[in-house]
Amino acid sequence: MNTEVIIAGLYVFALAAFLGYQVISRVPPLLHTPLMSATNAISGISLVGSLVTAGAHYNTLSTWLGFIAVTASTINVVGGFMITDRMLRMFKRQPAVSASRKDSTEEQERA
């Protein structure tokens, strides 16, 4: 590997670290659990490396390791994004007017 590629990689790393710090420190504590599952899903990007390992047929062992890696990182990506969305769907600004609330108001009036 030549020096230019290494240096370019380090540039990417340093800038991503800086940007990541800026973006993530703005996430409110309210959303820290979705943040963790979202970044976890995004880091399932190692799927990209796994795909090449599984499909390249370098040798039998690599193919097997690649297959397990594809499975594991797909669990990470699919599961991570689905559960993040499931959580985010629950965060609502306005309280939903629920049946129990109406009931209790009536109860109060009777009392």
Next chain:
Amino acid sequence: MGLLIELTYLAASILFILGLKGLSHPETARRGMIYAEVGMLLAIVGTLVHKDIVRYEWIIAGLIIGSIIGGAISIWVPMTAMPQRTALSHAFGALAASLVGVSEYYRHNSVELGTFKMTALSLEVLLGGITVTGSLMAFIKLQDWIRGTPITYRGQNIFNMSLFAVTVGVFGYLIYDPSAHSLFYAMAGLAFLFGVLLVLPIGAADMPVVMSLMNSYAGLAAAATGFAISNNVLIIAGTLDGFSGFILSILMCRAMNRSITNVLFGAFGAEVEASSAGTLGSMREVRAEDVAVQLAYANQVIFVPGYGMATAQAQHAVRELANILEARGVTVKYAIHPVAGRMPGHMNVLLAEANVPYSSLYDLEQINAEFPATDVAVVIGANDVVNPDARDNPKSPIAGMPILEVDKSRWVVVLKRGKGKGFAGIENPLFFKPNCGMLYGDAKASLIKLADSVQHA
């Protein structure tokens, strides 16, 4: 073709960053995640045309099996089990990174690897290995398959430190001489072992820090993979994850006024000190009916949830009670300590699940000024985060930890399973204060009883 792949990776990187930016507000968060999902899809499709890929059967099989397992887990896992799911997911992500690392080492002639690539590969396997077993240990502890208290033995820290030093030594030697095959696999084994030993002495209440650290390591392992196979999108996504976990670990430690070293090696909560309860007076048990009257005629009530709310699955019962109180004109707020629960933001997600609007959820800094103007503070299965000793007693093991100052409100009701101590094994003087009443029993049952009594008050 190579250019096309690189362009999809560039687009994916930008979409990931936009996605995380969306998480700065609940209104924009879901749209942000759609950006990130599109980015992931682009990166995957782009990779499938990679020139090295000659056969697709294993890829398709892996994608299908992984999607089924991942989808099933995310549909059926209860929100209370979110920490376990996240721990498991960290393990899977790190496993993928380590396996790619092992495969890359195995298929290359060690001479052609070069120092830089060898460093990246070793780092990948090292971080990946620690994360796989460390996260699995966290999972086992969170799932209560083994006890949550720290597991310690004599000379533990020295043993762990020596093992770590040996591992780092092997790492260094491999960079010097990449052809030492057996050492490479030995290092992978040591990393797996170290992950187990690292988490063994950490108590369940310190899991928010462990989860954040594992989040960070899993990301850094992915970034190292990026260096090893010269792939920028892996470096970017991995670094974002790495830093996110790092920031969260710092926030969690700050919320406990402890250093990362103390959390990792302090075996906090291991020894239960001799009780000093005698000097504190006695705890006062209260009846649900009496608490209900106080709640019904209060102006402001603040709920303070802790891990006990999650174990009792009591979030919906809290919401029911709050609904009834709000209908009577009582102002209801929720105070969330950063380390309440087993992972960052755990309580927020549970309350959101129970339909509590996020505008009623308050952070530590926002809510503490409100307690003096509060009639009743209801503590649900929280203990150390409301312990006034952290503020008043410099000798306390948790001295200096920022707490929710519930003791400043007019009345405090503590819903607790039994008379035992909190996780840290320290006495909580709050329970002995004259303005505090203890309501023993299962949190969910107590809350349902309270709701019922308030309706008849």
